[in-house]
Amino acid sequence: MIPGEPLWRFPRFFGEYMKITILCVGKFKEKYWADAAAEYTKRLSRYCSLRIVEVPDEATPENASEKLEMQIREKEGDRLLAWLERNAPDPSALVVALAIKGKTMDSVKFAGTVADDMSRGISHIVFVIGGSLGLSDGVLKRAQKKLSFSEFTFPHQLMRVILLEQVYRAFRIINRQPYHK
Numbered sequence: 001m002i003p004g005e006p007l008w009r010f011p012r013f014f015g016e017y018m019k020i021t022i023l024c025v026g027k028f029k030e031k032y033w034a035d036a037a038a039e040y041t042k043r044l045s046r047y048c049s050l051r052i053v054e055v056p057d058e059a060t061p062e063n064a065s066e067k068l069e070m071q072i073r074e075k076e077g078d079r080l081l082a083w084l085e086r087n088a089p090d091p092s093a094l095v096v097a098l099a100i101k102g103k104t105m106d107s108v109k110f111a112g113t114v115a116d117d118m119s120r121g122i123s124h125i126v127f128v129i130g131g132s133l134g135l136s137d138g139v140l141k142r143a144q145k146k147l148s149f150s151e152f153t154f155p156h157q158l159m160r161v162i163l164l165e166q167v168y169r170a171f172r173i174i175n176r177q178p179y180h181k
Helices: 031-044 066-087 105-117 137-141 156-175
Strands: 015-026 049-053 091-103 124-130 145-147
Touching: 015 031, 015 066, 031 049, 031 156, 049 066, 049 156, 066 124, 066 137, 091 137, 105 156, 124 156
Parallel strands: 015 049, 015 124, 091 124, 091 145
Antiparallel strands: none
16 A cells, blocks of 8 residues: 555445455354454444354364374364365455464554455455464465464454454544544
């Protein structure tokens, strides 16, 4: 994004809402996470077409070996990749993996990145959140971008809420609407 360049003034892009999919492993286990996600889902409905897709997670024993953890990541990764193959095969879909070693940015830069993606003809962004053990190598290779919100590790259920909030904040920034700092 070029400084001083006008930002998108309307939530619609070429007559249709931008599609945002959050593809994640597992369901919410606590009601408060589901309630928070529902609130941001409601707020986002005026800016984009949002879809949240949950693939089943694998039970992870407390003292799982590295080999077992890798097998679990692969099983969950296979489910994510199968969904991507069926639902995001075309070039107008951008796959963004949330990964600790991804690129970090502030909220304004993130909004600029989303606006830039829209201006390049991206009509569908799929954010992928792994399970408690993270993402498989296959999913990380499939993603065109890798994004990190922090060097901290967050529970994957909380990460979904944080992502929804940041996507909402990005659309508010893109549309030059106030949002608390």
